[in-house]
Each structure stands twice: as C-alpha cells, then as structure tokens.
Amino acid sequence: MINIEQVFSSSDHYRQAFEKGLVDIIHHQTAGTFILGCANTFQHAELLEKNIGLLQSTYDNIARQYQLCKEQNIEPDDSADDAAVINRLIEIGFENLNPVQSKTISLGSISFTVNYNQLRSFRPSRMSGAKKLDINTAFNEDGFHFDKEFLIKETFAEGSFHGNYHFYTTNFLLLTITPY
Numbered sequence: 112m113i114n115i116e117q118v119f120s121s122s123d124h125y126r127q128a129f130e131k132g133l134v135d136i137i138h139h140q141t142a143g144t145f146i147l148g149c150a151n152t153f154q155h156a157e158l159l160e161k162n163i164g165l166l167q168s169t170y171d172n173i174a175r176q177y178q179l180c181k182e183q184n185i186e187p188d189d190s191a192d193d194a195a196v197i198n199r200l201i202e203i204g205f206e207n208l209n210p211v212q213s214k215t216i217s218l219g220s221i222s223f224t225v226n227y228n229q230l231r232s233f234r235p236s237r238m239s240g241a242k243k244l245d246i247n248t249a250f251n252e253d254g255f256h257f258d259k260e261f262l263i264k265e266t267f268a269e270g271s272f273h274g275n276y277h278f279y280t281t282n283f284l285l286l287t288i289t290p291y
Contacts, residue, residue: 112221130158138161142193145169150230154211159284170205192235199233 118128137148149166152158159166177197180187187194200208210226 130202133158134165137165140169140172142187142189142197144175145173146193146196146230149208150228153208153228153230154226156210159210167205170200174201174205177201195235196230196233200230 118125133148133151136144139145145166148162149170152162152166171187174197177187177194187197211229214225214227216225217222248253
C-alpha cells in the first residue's frame with residue numbers, strides 16, 4: 112500500500128500513485144475493480160492509450176465468466192449493480208464504449224464542466240432516486256460507505272494525515288445524464 116502522506120506531497124506523486132493504483136485495481140480481474148479502473152481510465156486519453164490492452168483482456172475474461180454463468184444458469188458472484196454494468200457492457204461490446212466527453216457550460220461569471228461517462232451511466236440509480244439528500248445526513252452503517260470489506264481491493268492508498276486540515280460544507284450541482 113502506498114503511503115498517503117507521500118501521495119499528497121505533490122501533484123506528480125499523486126498522479127503516479129493514481130495511475131499505478133488504477134492498473135493494480137484492474138489486475139484484480141473482478142467486475143467491480145474492472146468497472147472502477149475502466150471508468151477512471153476512460154477519463155484520461157493518455158492512460159487509456161497505455162492501458163487499453165489490459166482493459167480489453169480483463170473485459171474478455173470477465174465476459175467469458177459471465178457467459179459461463181449464463182450457460183450454467185447461475186448468477187455471477189458480483190454485486191447486482193456490478194452485474195448490471197457488465198451485462199450492459201456485454202450488450203454494446205467493449206469496443207463500442209466511448210471515452211468520457213466533457214463540456215463547459217458558462218452561466219454569467221460561473222462555469223461548470225459536465226462530464227458524460229458512458230460506463231458510469233450503466234449503473235442503477237441507487238441514491239439518485241432518494242427523496243431527501245442532505246450533505247449532513249447521519250451515517251448509515253447499512254448503506255453504502257467506503258469502509259466496506261469488498262472495497263479493500265479498490266484502495267490504492269491509506270493512512271492518516273498529520274497537521275491542520277479544514278473541511279468546508281459547500282453547495283454543488285451534480286448532473287447525471289443517461290441516454291435512452
């Protein structure tokens with residue numbers, strides 16, 4: 112595991128750790144780690160070019176596993192969300208997955224960059240369907256959080272920060288665009 116203080120000591124260290132972490136995550140050869148690695152890699156043209164072979168071979172392995180499950184009439188050993196994403200990706204074909212598209216929208220003196228990540232659009236809506244979303248919502252042990260056992264494979268750095276850090280609550284707008 113990478114030392115977290117070193118990761119955040121410079122933008123170069125962060126970029127190197129992030130890129131190594133993505134490759135390590137993809138090597139786990141599971142649906143969840145593939146989806147995470149692929150969705151992030153498709154946001155960066157240089158990373159995508161360097162890792163397209165690894166992504167393709169990982170996808171091929173996972174697609175074969177899903178085909179075997181289908182032939183044996185059993186469910187894959189993945190979360191329902193991950194299985195939905197993989198099944199949708201199998202429908203369209205990995206070779207037809209689009210890189211992330213970005214567009215900057217300006218409203219007076221304020222600008223927003225909106226990203227469309229096709230792979231992320233395959234995920235079921237989950238929290239986006241919630242009636243009340245509040246940044247100060249109480250912690251829900253049974254809900255999604257980043258201390259779940261299955262997420263250990265998706266961690267590329269961990270540790271404690273030492274020093275004074277200030278966190279601010281701000282308002283933000285998140286747009287999710289799902290094609291038909």
